[in-house]
Amino acid sequence: MGGCCVGAVGKSRSALKSGVKRLVARTGFDIVRSTDNRGGVDEFIPFEATMRAARSAGLSVGDYIDEVMNGTPGATRSTIEELAARGVFAAGPDTVLEIGPGSGRYLELTLKECAPGRYEIYETAQPWADHLVETFGVVARPVAGFSLAPTPDASVDLVLAHKVFNTLTFLGTSRYFLEMARVVRPGGRIVFDAMTETCLGPDTMRAWAAEGGTGHDSYPAALPRGTCVDLFASLGCELEGSFLAPMGVGTTEVLVFAKAT
Ligand SMILES: C[S@@+](CC[C@H](N)C(=O)[O-])C[C@H]1O[C@@H](n2cnc3c(N)ncnc32)[C@H](O)[C@@H]1O
Structure with missing residues (x-):
């Protein structure tokens, strides 16, 4: 899932992030590979799995990424x-x-x-x-x-x-x-x-x-x-x-x- 929205990992957030990784694995959706990246980070978080996880957390996708995935609410x-x-x-x-x-x-x-x-x-x-x-x-x-x-x-x-x-x-x-x-x-x-x-x-x-x-x-x-x-x-x-x-x-x-x- 890498560096995109997930960014770096703070130790305090690693559990949450493993959770997200497990969730992605469970849903069977792969990470989204960019079509024309040519270097740098060529993946982005998966669409379906992220939307579903945000919905089940009762959050907008933006708030879900900030709060749950990145540990930086707001x-x-x-x-x-x-x-x-x-x-x-x-x-x-x-x-x-x-x-x-x-x-x-x-x-x-x-x-x-x-x-x-x-x-x-x-x-x-x-x-x-x-x-x-x-x-x-x-x-x-x-x-x-x-x-x-x-x-x-x-x-x-x-x-x-x-x-x-x-x-x-x-x-x-x-x-x-x-x-x-x-x-x-x-x-x-x-x-x-x-x-x-x-x-x-x-x-x-x-x-x-x-x-x-x-x-x-x-x-x-x-x-x-x-x-x-x-x-x-x-x-x-x-x-x-x-x-x-x-x-x-x-x-x-x-x-x-x-x-x-
Ligand atoms: C770290 S994410 C940031 C996404 C969003 N701006 C945010 O902060 O939530 C980097 C974004 O750049 C996109 N990206 C990667 N290479 C790109 C390129 N060559 N041109 C345009 N977008 C690109 C990725 O797919 C991803 O959506």
Whole structure:
């Protein structure tokens, strides 16, 4: 099941996680293998088994992932609230694009904060992409080579990626970064998180080494904060702010950029 939503494992959570693994094994559903991942973590949590487990726990799938699978209740909501407090939804974005929405836990809450005319997704886990199209009326674009080619230049008000760039390779992330800056319109925003040096004090690094990587040594991938900031600045996108959000045994840094008008 690996590093995707399940992320890293805290010792206190290992029992829950073994439970989830047992549940998946019992249901006979395999993990969802992405169709075009090319490196990094190429699996995502199983659709049917996760939906069923959430239903029997009486939780929405987002709350189930936060509370039961990740052991971080309220984590998705608190990130969305931080973004709202920083005015990310205030301008009423009409076109939103999200890379790797997975279960749609951020997507669902984003749609409660704004009512875009168009919400595009690029998602490799087909059953989840289909579910999001059916449930929320979003538009799934084909994923190919870390490109957003089907989306025109300067056409998106808000570009999002949550907990994606700590699962991709450096090259995949670099290619998506360039594409995100291409598709955002002047005055639009780009929001994503990365496991930067802000998140990697010596104790946290020790904790990751001891407790992380359930079968995925490539997760979580780290990215230098200054490199992200400098790259986006070179593409006309200035850092507006950042904050930390829980991820596995540590944190990830959410960065908010605004494209110059
Ligand atoms: C760790 S999960 C995060 C899912 C979701 N954003 C969340 O936080 O719950 C990473 C997501 O990225 C997707 N993914 C993996 N490779 C991708 C790619 N090349 N393009 C788009 N999505 C990808 C996975 O299928 C998965 O949904």
